[in-house]
Amino acid sequence: MDKKKIIKLAKKDFERAWVESGNLVKKSHPDKEYPRLKYEIGKSHILNDTIAMLREAYLRLGFSEAVNPLFIDKNDVYKQFGPEAPAVLDRCFYLAGLPRPDIGIGVDKINYIKKLGKDITDEKIAKLQEVFRGYKKGYLDGDDLVLKVSEALEIDNEEGLSILEKVFPEIKDLMPIASNTTLRSHMTSGWFISLEKMVKKSKPPLKMFSIDRCFRREQKEDSSHLMTYHSASCVIVDDEVTLDMGKAISEALLEYFGFSKFKFVPDEKKSKYYIPETQTEVYGYHPKLNEWVEIATFGLYSPIALSKYGIEKEVMNLGLGVERIAMVLNQMNDVRNLVYPQLYQKLELSDRDIATMLNYNYYPVTEEGQSLMESILNVWTNEKDCNSPCEFTIFEGEFLNKEISVKAFEGENNAKLLGPASTNHVYIYGGNILGIPENIELSIKKVELNPQEYNEKDIINEIPDDTKIIYDAVKNGVPTNIRYIDALSAKTAYKIEEAVLSRSEDLIFRNTIARALSDVNLKLDNIAMNYINNENKLIDIRGPIFSTIKLEVK
Known part of the structure; x- marks a missing residue:
């Protein structure tokens, strides 16, 4: 079976x-x-690069690393935030779990299993009841349920899953029930729980830092808000800690990232876990950005909140958002592009990128085929302007163990062996793919080589009004070094290989008007094609490419 049938x-x-x-x-x-x-060496993520730099900076300042609790009981939020807790909890994610149901095995379910063609005995039913009892009491993990049901009934895992789905819908219909446990919304919530134990085991001063995820139930995610972010936070615990220590750490930490000047502004938020008038915003001036940027916040923990955890020491806390500083340092204005570039970042392809994604569709497989391709190309290049009717022998002799003759011809009167667009060159410019006539290309290059002898304006006037872009393409674009006849000779040789190996009759291969890349035996990678379509770029390889090749199998 193929993938489509399985899906x-x-x-x-x-x-x-x-x-x-x-x-x-x-x-x-x-x-x-x-x-x-x-x-x-692979490519690292900007966010993790910033985290690595922050870790290095903290360690160089003498801080030791800690991993703070991620799961916070709502009672801890009340201890830390006091009357502000309901507003904080409104931004928290509560953890929920599926209840373990009582699963009965009645006569109707036993009969249903029998109808499915399964041999059910009293012993198997007893084993199945024991499995469900263990699941209800928590002895059996949910991800082992299918396996144990299958073992009890002595059937394959796939059959066990089918029976659970069809016979015991109470499992499928379970709804989650929320607990009192939340995901950490502020690193502060974890610090209080950690410090409660730390101050009983270590003498002050304590200098600790933690860089980890926090979660906030934002109303929506946008350019400046995500539901999960990284906090780079530190605490200093001692008998006496001044607010100036926060200023000193801010300066030392941010100097590591190239900030040269600092401003400290009272924060109007006034979180209840800080002592009044100590919550302070830190602004840094970055020479390359030439602007002041809000980077961090620090303050002294409130003795009221600390007392709830039996902490009698003074604590200074500083925190900054990793995503925020990463955006500043990399001059980005959308946090989604920073964190999830694979989801949100706009695809950008250079002309050189697109050129590498443009390739021949058909190409001869054998050495004889490749030699024939060169012969076709030589005849087309040398005789393309021959007046018709005309005929030229390209090859006669043994080819892939058969005697063949290959000829290029044009039977109509008053024409040429090849159409005028056959020698067009393919250029990439500004994301556009353009087929440029050889005479225009040569004229533009003459101007570049001899600007005194040739007038640029005269050349531009020769170009049709709706295709002025080709002038810039020749001057500034990326040449692919592909002419239409280069690609078409490859396709013709491939088709002759195919014909000689699969059949014995004579064939004629014709090319007429080029409208799409496939008409000139070119294919574009889907990534580049999507980029061109999304950016409303142009693929213009239109033109008459009349050519005829006759294959005779002797």
Whole structure:
């Protein structure tokens, strides 16, 4: 079965389709079995690069690293934020889980299983009841349920999954129930829980930092808000800690990233876990950006919140958003592009990129075919302007173990062997793919080589009004070094190979008008094609490419 049939089958019978999908795995070529990978440098993520720099900066300042709790009980939020807690919890994600149901095995379900063609005995039913009892009490993990049901009934895993789905819908219809546990929305929530234990085990001063994820239930994600972000936070714990320590750490930390000047502004938010009038915003001036940027916030923890955790020391806390500083340093204005470039970042391709994605569609396979391709190209290039009617022998002799004759001809009167567009050159310019006539290309290049002898304006006036872009393409674009006859000679040689190997009759190969890339035997990678379509770029390779090749198999 192919992939399309399996995907279609999965809508009707998932278990069978899943089993059949195993047949799609291809056996490796003997030379490629158990390959050994070579070490090479890949591309790191901007966000993780920033995290690495922050870690290095904190460590150089004498801070030790901690991993703070991620799961925070809502009671801890009330301890830390006091009356502000309901507003904070409104921004928190609550963890939920599926309840473990009582699963009964009545006569109707037993009969249903029997109708499915399964041999059900009292012993198997008892084993199945024991499995469901263990699942209800938590002895059995949910991801082992299918396996244990299958073992109890002595059937395959796929059949066990089918029975659970069809016979016991109470499992499928379960709805999650929220707990009192939240995902950490501020690194502060984790610091209080960690410090409660730390101050009992270590003498002050304590200098700790943590860089990790936090989660906020934003109304929507946009250019400046994500539902998960990274906080780079630190604390200093001692008998006495001044607010100036926050200023000193801010300066030392941000100097590591090239910031040269700092401003400290009272924060109007006034979070209840800070002592009044200590919550401070940090602005840094970056010479390359030539602007002041809000980077961090620091303050002294409130003794009221600290007392809830039995902490009698003073604590200074500083935090900054990793995504924020990464956006500043990389001059980006959309956090989604920063964190999820594969999802949000706009595809950008240079003309050189597009040129590498444009290739021949057909190309001769054999050495004889490739030699024939060169012969076709030579005759076309040398005789393209010969007045018709005319005929030229390209090849006569043995080809792929058959005697053949290949001729180029044009039977109509008052024409040429090839159409006028056959020698067009393909250029990439500004994301556009253009077929440029050889005479115009040569004229433009003459101007570049001898600007005193040739007038640029005269050349431009020779170009039709709707195709002025080709002048800039020749001057500034990327030449692919592909002419239409280059690609067409490759296709013709390939088709002759195919014809000689598969049949014995004579054939005629004709090319007429080029309208699409395929008409001149070119294909464009889907990535480049999507880029051109999305950016409303142009693929213009139109033109008459009349040519005729006759194959005679003797």
